[in-house]
Amino acid sequence: xxxxxxxSRKQHWDGVYREKPLETVGWYQPVPAISLELISQLGLSQxxxxxxxxxxxxYLADHLLRKGFTDITVLDISGTSLKRAQARLGxxxxxxxxxxxxxxxxxxxxxxxxxxxxAAFHFLTDPAQARAYLDRARRGIRPGGYxxxxxxxxxxxxxxxxxxxxxxxxxxxxDTASPGFELLRGFNTVHKxxxxxxxxxxxxxxxxxx
Ligand SMILES: C[S@@+](CC[C@H](N)C(=O)[O-])C[C@H]1O[C@@H](n2cnc3c(N)ncnc32)[C@H](O)[C@@H]1O
Numbered sequence: 066x067x068x069x070x071x072x073s074r075k076q077h078w079d080g081v082y083r084e085k086p087l088e089t090v091g092w093y094q095p096v097p098a099i100s101l102e103l104i105s106q107l108g109l110s111q112x113x114x115x116x117x118x119x120x121x122x123x124y125l126a127d128h129l130l131r132k133g134f135t136d137i138t139v140l141d142i143s144g145t146s147l148k149r150a151q152a153r154l155g156x157x158x159x160x161x162x163x164x165x166x167x168x169x170x171x172x173x174x175x176x177x178x179x180x181x182x183x184a185a186f187h188f189l190t191d192p193a194q195a196r197a198y199l200d201r202a203r204r205g206i207r208p209g210g211y212x213x214x215x216x217x218x219x220x221x222x223x224x225x226x227x228x229x230x231x232x233x234x235x236x237x238x239x240d241t242a243s244p245g246f247e248l249l250r251g252f253n254t255v256h257k258x259x260x261x262x263x264x265x266x267x268x269x270x271x272x273x274x275x
Contacts, residue, residue, distance in 0.1 A: 066087055074167065074188075078121075078143035078164020087122055087149070091225065091258040092184050097125045099254055100183060103213050103270055104129070111135055113178035116205070118168055122150035126161055130154075140164040140171060140187075169197055173205030180205060180212045184266075185274055187216035187230040195231065195241060203245045208275030214238065218253050218267040238269045246271035 087093055109115070111133040117125050120139040128136055129137050137160070144165035151158040164171065168185065179203050189195040202212055217225065219234045233241065235251035242248070250270040257264050 075142050077226075077228065078141070079145040081109055082121070082143050082145040082149060083209065086090070087098040089259055089264070091260070091264065092123075092255070092256070093259050095124060097123060097128065097183070100125055100181060100213065100215070101128055101132075103250075103268070104179065104181070106271075107133075107179065109134075109178055109211075114244040115137070115179045116173075116177045116180065117141060118180060118182040119234050120150075120181075121146035122153065123183070125181070125183075126150065127154060127157075130157060131158060132241070135160070136162075138164060140166060140168065142167045166219060168201065169194060171201060172204075173201065176207035176210065177205055178207060178210045180210070182213070183215040184217075184225065185235070186214050186243050189232075190229050190231045199242060199245075203273065208273055210273050211249075212242070212273060213268070213273040214242075214271070215266050215268045218265040220253075220263045221267075233265055233267050235269065238267055242269065242271055245274060 114136040115134060116138040118140050120159050121141050121245055126137055126139050139161055147163045147165055188196060189198050205214055217230050218234045219232050221232050224230060239248045248269055248271055252268055254266050254268060256266055
């Protein structure tokens with residue numbers, strides 16, 4: 066049986082993706098410049114397995130394909146978001162592994178070299194769920210692999226898409242991710258939304274110490 070929380074989370078996000086064009090959502094970015102820069106700094110091989118958790122129909126996968134990465138997985142609780150991304154990508158979509166799942170139900174079948182999450186982890190406001198997510202990330206990232214996570218900062222909004230979020234300072238993110246993840250880089254950055262607002266994010270780049 067599907068727990069009620071999961072059903073409503075999925076319904077919420079499917080509804081968002083049915084109703085709002087990509088260019089109008091607060092998290093929209095035609096070029097996910099920060100994520101791309103952080104990923105390029107890791108010096109991963111083009112065949113390295115990468116997963117974008119809560120990727121929705123963001124353009125990150127499109128850019129990673131263009132950069133020559135050949136083993137890209139996009140996971141999202143909303144199958145509707147993934148269908149939108151697939152429609153946009155056309156035949157290129159076949160080059161990506163798509164997983165429609167709540168991250169808390171996802172059992173990684175193989176270790177990833179990179180686990181990327183921009184603005185999905187922060188919806189897990191229940192500490193037990195945040196811990197469950199990080200347990201999955203520990204199982205899903207190979208030792209020496211990387212975890213890039215972007216959340217709203219302590220100065221960021223307290224909600225996103227009508228849902229409460231857990232805001233993190235760099236040190237709170239570091240504390241939450243330990244043990245197992247060592248912070249390589251943490252910083253704050255401002256995202257400009259399509260409606261002209263600004264949102265402060267905290268980004269952390271971690272290495273999985275196993
Ligand atoms: C604010 S959007 C960010 C989308 C994308 N990462 C980006 O940066 O453009 C949050 C995304 O996380 C997904 N999401 C929220 N909770 C999730 C969960 N428990 N498991 C998997 N995906 C989830 C939503 O469907 C949505 O696509």
